[in-house]
Amino acid sequence: MGTVAQGGPDSVRRSWRRAGVGVIAAGAGLAATTAALVPLRSQVSLPSVVLLYLIPVLLTAALGGWVPAVAAAAGADLLVNYFFIPPFRTFAVEAGDSIVVLAVYVGVAVAVSLAVDLAARHRATAARRDTEAALLAVASSQPIEQSLARLLEEVRTTYRMTTVALAEQGRTVERVGPSPHGQPALSVAAGGGLRLLGWGPQLFAEDRRALARLAAAAARALHTQRLAGQAAHAEELAHIDRVRAALLGAVGHDLRTPLAGIKAAVSSLRQPDVDFTAHDRAELLATVEESTDRLTAVVDNLLALSRLQAGVLSVDNQPTALDAVVARAVLATDTGGVEVHVDVPDDLPLALADPGLLERVVANLLANACAATPPGRSVQIRGRADDHQLQLQVIDHGPGIAVEDRDRVFAPFQRLDDHSSTGLGLGLAIARGFTEAQGGTLTPSDTPIGGLTMTIVLPAAVADR
Structure with a gap:
């Protein structure tokens, strides 16, 4: 598919349409100005008349371009000569200074018309560049995986296209809009075998030049997405x-x-x-x-x-008594001779938790705490209720864990939490995973007199009334 030729039939039709609007504006403006000034001919000076006739000329230049404006200037010159310069209703000119006025008027009118038309073109160009910049800004502000689709969608909306697609070697890579039919109205090379395709109305040459830059931006967005995907896969x-x-x-x-x-x-x-x-x-x-x-x-x-x-862990949350879960966990854990003090009141509200998973969490934390506790020291397990939540704390008095290492100890196969060379280093990873699967949290903190405190927070089964 080749790029649509610039200045195609639709572009020509639009130029003729603009010129037609200018001709209508010139005719209506000159007629209205003449009708308003002729009754006042004796009261208005010739320079004032000439200046007033500049108004429809400028309006024609803004709406229809410089060609209808020059024609309007010539028509205004004839009207001034016919109605406002003696002898009236003829094209004869008696005074030499009237000839100068008419000549200067035509020159000024033509120059102003060209300036207005040029300014209008500059404004249109600036508007297109602003649109292009806005499109690029929208695309760059999106996440990498969404930037290409968002850019194509903005192009489709801005240029009133039905469908916009980015194709590679004839195969559509990304498309926005319904499935297209027929040949695209627009096909712009984007580099690297990529093309930006659009189905909809024909565009001006200036629009197509802007779309060429947007096509390159779409190609960069695609390459960025692919690089990000490769980086994620490599990671x-x-x-x-x-x-x-x-x-x-x-x-x-x-x-x-x-x-x-x-x-x-x-x-x-x-x-x-x-x-x-x-x-x-x-x-x-x-x-x-x-x-x-x-x-x-x-x-x-x-x-x-x-x-x-x-993500296939089976969780059965139900009202659970924390004291019973802690008792089972302590009995099932080899504490290595470390004394364990349990302070979990039996009148605590029930927690919303899976009893089996929670027991495994407490057992893992207790085993780690006992392994870290030096001889002669003990481990405490405390339970408290706090604002529709329940807390379980496993407290040891070992060496603790540095703040910068506290996230790392929850990664699988980290032995830092074991304080020894034995074990897979899965205890804390499993404890946090099981706790979060039940809707709770597990966070480490310093024990006030030295050591590490692991705090489990779980929701209460029934909120306090």
Whole structure:
């Protein structure tokens, strides 16, 4: 498809239409001026008459351009000569100064007509440039993924097109408006094999030049979108690689260690030439059981994380007693000998939560707190009601976490929160994910006398009346 030729049939028709408007304005203006001045011929001087006839000439120049305006100036000159210069109703001129007045009038009228027409053209050009700048500004103010569609929509609205599209090698990349029929009225090269196509009325040459710049802007918007998509894809791949590397490193250690313990214990028990005592056999079986529990915990954490990331976590929020959930979590958690003080009143309002997920959250936080607590110190779990919300705080007195690291500890496979080299580093990631899935929040803060406080905030099941 070639670019529509400048100065096409529609452009010619518009020029003739403008000229016709100018001719009508000239005829009506000159007739009205003559009708108004002839009865006052004896009271109005010739210079005043000449100046008054400039009004319809200027109006003609503004509406129809310089060609009808020059014709109006010539017609005004004849009318002044015929009605206002003796001998009246003839084209003869008796006085020499009247000839000068008429000649000067024609020259001034023509010059002013040209100036008015030029000013009108400049205003039209400025208006087109303002429109172009406004279109580009609208496109640049939009998000990257919306900028191209918004630019095409603005072009369609501004130039009264039915459909506007950006095509690449004959294939439509982006389109606004209904599905087009027939050949486009406008086809502008945008560079790089792209073309801006428009279905609708023909445009002036000046409009098409502006659209050529807008086509280039549309091509840049498309390239920006593609670069942004490639960058997002690259970032996604990089994130996947980082997670995969962290997963392989963590799982490689946390799966091999308990598997090695199980393998060693079972191999020992299967030795036919070794007679184990009952105590030795019990220790080996305990090793198998402990290692199996560690493997189960690893698999459970990985499954929980995968459900969170896939958005398929099943949540059953219901009125939940916090004291019962905390009691189950404490009983199910290996505290490593750390003393745990629980202060969760049994008369607290019920929380709107999933009991199973909330227990898992408290257990993960408690395990982390116990791992961070130095010998001789304890961990506290406190529950409070506050303004239609309930709070659970897990408080330790360990080294705490620096403010700049508090967001990072909730990322998967971060061991900073574990304070040791063991564990997948999923405890806090799962705790926050489960809490937010229930409609709550989990935030870290400093313990006043040193350590870390994890605060769970959940909505109350029934608002206070």
